[in-house]
Each structure stands twice: as structure tokens, then as C-alpha cells.
Amino acid sequence: MSRANGPIDITDTWDLRAPERALLAWCVVCIALGFVMLWGSTHVAGGVIDRRDVIPLGLYALSLLALHLMLVTARFRGDQLILVAVAFLSGFGMLAQYRMGSFETQGAVSLNLLLFPLGLLMMGATAIILMRGRYQALAQGHWIWVWAGLSLGLLAVLLVFGQRFRGGVYAAGLVTPSEGLKVTIVLFVAGFVARHAKSLGAWGKGLPLPPWRTLLPLAGFWLVLTGLLVVQRDLGLFIILSIALLTMLFVGTGHLGYLLFGGIGAVALVGVVLRVLPHGERRVTAWLEPFRDPTGGSWQILQGLSGMFSGGLWGEGFGRGSPEYTPIAQLDFIYSVIGEELGFAGCAIVILFFLILFGRGLIVASRARDNDGRLVGIGLVTVLATQTFLNIGGVTKFVPLTGLPLPFISHGGSSLITGFIALGILLAISDGQTAAPPRNRMAKQTQGVSGKGTRRGRRSSAE
Secondary structure (H helix, E strand, O other): OOOOOOOOOHHHHHHHOHHHHHHHHHHHHHHHHHHHHHHHHHHHOOOOOOHHHHHHHHHHHHHHHHHHHHHHHOOOOOOOHHHHHHHHHHHHHHHHHHHOOOOOOOOOOOHHHHHHHHHHHHHHHHHHHHOOOHHHHHHOOOHHHHHHHHHHHHHHHHHHHOEEEOOEEEOHHHOOHHHHHHHHHHHHHHHHHHHOHHHHOOOOOOOOOOOHHHHHHHHHHHHHHHHHHHHOOOHHHHHHHHHHHHHHHHHHHOOOHHHHHHHHHHHHHHHHHHHHOHHHHHHHHHHHOHHHOOOOOOHHHHHHHHHHHHHOOOOOOOOOOOHHHOOOOOOOOHHHHHHHHHHHHHHHHHHHHHHHHHHHHHHHHHOOOOHHHHHHHHHHHHHHHHHHHHHHHHHOOOOOOOOOOOOOOOOOHHHHHHHHHHHHHHHHHHOOOOOOOOHHHHHHHHHHHHOOHHHHHHHHHHO
16 A cells, blocks of 8 residues: 555554654754763762662653654654654753753652653654544534633633732642643634635725624634733733734735734734733833843843853853853743853754754645644644744843743743644644655656647556
8 A cells, every 4th residue: 555645554654754763863862962961060060960860861762762652553654853853852851951950859750850751742642643634623613612612711710710920820830721722722713714714815805904794703702812811911822822813814815914914903902911011011121121120120131141141152061050040040041041051052953953843844734635734733833933932032132021931941831731732733734744746746747748649648658
């Protein structure tokens, strides 16, 4: 049977995923070298290396092996580079969190230590459950309004029973269940746009105005969602979801007006929100004038920039920096720790793997067999890419701080699990996809079809 179109056995899948196996092995080698560097720095500083310090590396290697065997056993034929990119980033995140002491406990196994391996396995399980086109059911029929209701209900419950901490609203144990909206909102918007794509693309011919009657349910939902997010002061999540909404509307209809009008409306709304909420206004002030309050709201930004500046090109060495001077660096400022200890080179490697991840994700979305899969893929990639940009941009003072974690690297269970599930759906969309034929081959085929009859006859007989 053809590997692209028909069922294949485990042996064929094992051979098919050989490049993935080799690249995952290199990921383990690279992360192992990072652990060796940290252990060496600890030894030089007079610290003691315990046997339990090997546990994070062992769990990482075993989780990649289990993930690969899961996909082979399930005869999964999805994208391999996405898997390798997220494997490296999550391994790097596990290494960074080990460096920051996030796994240290009093003689017991920390639950934080299990987040990365469990997340990788959940990603594989999601891909297997939704492969062979089963992901299509997520954004079709009544499910789209189920996702909408679940999203609003989750925010409402969190607002009523949650607790405020550092300006945000959290569930018990400082868990952020609102992270799940990065998946549920994408599924809702993708299903809505795919169902009404023709109507949403029919703008007025005289005045270029969008079809308000078709947009009304979506606009009403978004107004309620915005209100709940503003009350919870989650401006970062609002920005991410709004960019994903506009991107999916543009991709689903092909009308540039959604980006134009939506962008103007979003900027105006953010301006109003910043005026209403002093929390957001303080962050903008700290971004524009960090030395105005160097020991207050701007302290984290200045310390992060100072650490990255001291790192230079190659960094001070893994484990030899001073990230303790940057408040809660293991969360939204982990990128500054990378810059301090691994320098510009380490930051460039991290950005390179993020670009590989997002680039392959866009390719997978563009090759989806249906409009639902294409929009879901675009939405999920947009969410992860926007979050990455806002985090790195905030740390480097390119944009105001939003408090968002760096995907797959920062500490934070809800964000990690949500990111892994999102990539599991993206991998399911890629299952069974074949590469597009090269242009020269397509040109030859076109010439063969449009050529003379004798040429077509010779071509047919040769085939």
C-alpha cells in the first residue's frame, strides 16, 4: 500500500520516522551537555551533585523514547520537524527550570519535574486520538458553541471563585485555567468562520463595510469575552486571542479589511482599557520610562536588561550568572536568564527553534485537507507565535510587559499543558499529509497535458 494514501504496518512506520528518531537522539545529547555544564559549574562553586540531579535528564530522555514509540505503534504519519522542535524547546525549558531550582524539594519528587514529560506524552496522545481526520469533529456542528459556552463559563467561574494575585485572577494553587481558552477559542472561531466563510467574505460593494448581520453572533460573543478578560485584568490573553481572531477571519475569507478594521478597533480598545485600568497604565509607563521608577515597577525590566547586557555574545556560562537579582525570573523573564548565561548565541538558538516550529506549523495548516483544519492550524500557530513575541518583546523592552510565559520554557503548568495540547492538535492535522510537488515537476506535468496528442500518447505509454 502507498504510505501517503493507505494503511502501513509498524515496520514501515519505523522506517518512515527514522529521521525523527535520529533528531530526537541529538536533542537528548544537546540537553545532556547542558546538564553537564550545570553540574560542572555547581562543582566548581563548591556545590554537591546528588544522584537525584540525574532524574530530570532521565525523565526527559524516557519521555522522548515513549513518545516516539507511541507514534510508531499508532502508525502516525504526521510532521516530524514540529515534534523535534518542541522536543528541543521543552528539553531546554526543563534544563532552564532545573537551573532556576524549580524542581528542588525536601526529599520528594516535585510535581513540577513531571510537567514537561507528561506534557510531551499528552501531546502525543492528543495527536493519536485526533489523527486520521478525527480532529475535524472539534470545529464542526454543535461543538463550536460548546467551545464558546465553555470558554465564557470558565472565565465566569474563575471570576467568582478565583483569587487575585499580582494583578491577575487564579484558581486554587495559583493555577490559571484560563490558559485553556487558547485552544477552545481557536476551535470556536475556526468553526464559525469555516461555516460562514462565504457570507463573511461578502463585504459591501459601495462602502467597504463588513457583513454585520453575519458577524453579529461572533461580535456579541467577543464583547462578553472582552469584558470578562478586562475585569480579570488579563490583557495579555486578550491581545493573543484578538490577533488570532483577526488572522483567522482574514485567512478564512481572504478579505484584508478584517485586519485593517480589526486592528484599528483593537488599538482603540486597548487604549481605553489602559485608561480604565491603572495596572496596565503602570506597565506602559514602566516600558516607556523605566528609569522613572527604577526600584519599583521598572525593577524587573532593568534587572533583566542588565543581565542580558552582561551576557554579551557567548554568555557568562550556564550556571554562572546571577538570575536571582531578577524577580521571578523562572516565569516571564526566563529569556533574560538565557541571555545572561548563554549570551546572544543561546538566545539565537532558542529563536531559531521557535521559527522552525512556527514555520512548520504554517506549512501543516496550509496543506490541511479541509477549511476547518486550515483555520484551526493557523489559529493555534498564531496563538503560540504571538505569545512568544510578547514574552521576548517584553523582556527586551520592545513591547510593554504582559506577564505571559515563554511557551515550553517558562515555569507554569497550565501554559505548558495548553501548549502541548495545541501542538498535539496541529500534529493530528499533519497526519497523512504529503509534500507538495516541486514546481519544475508541476510545470512538466502541465506541459505534458497541454502538448500534442502524440506526446501525450508517448507519455501515457511510458507511464
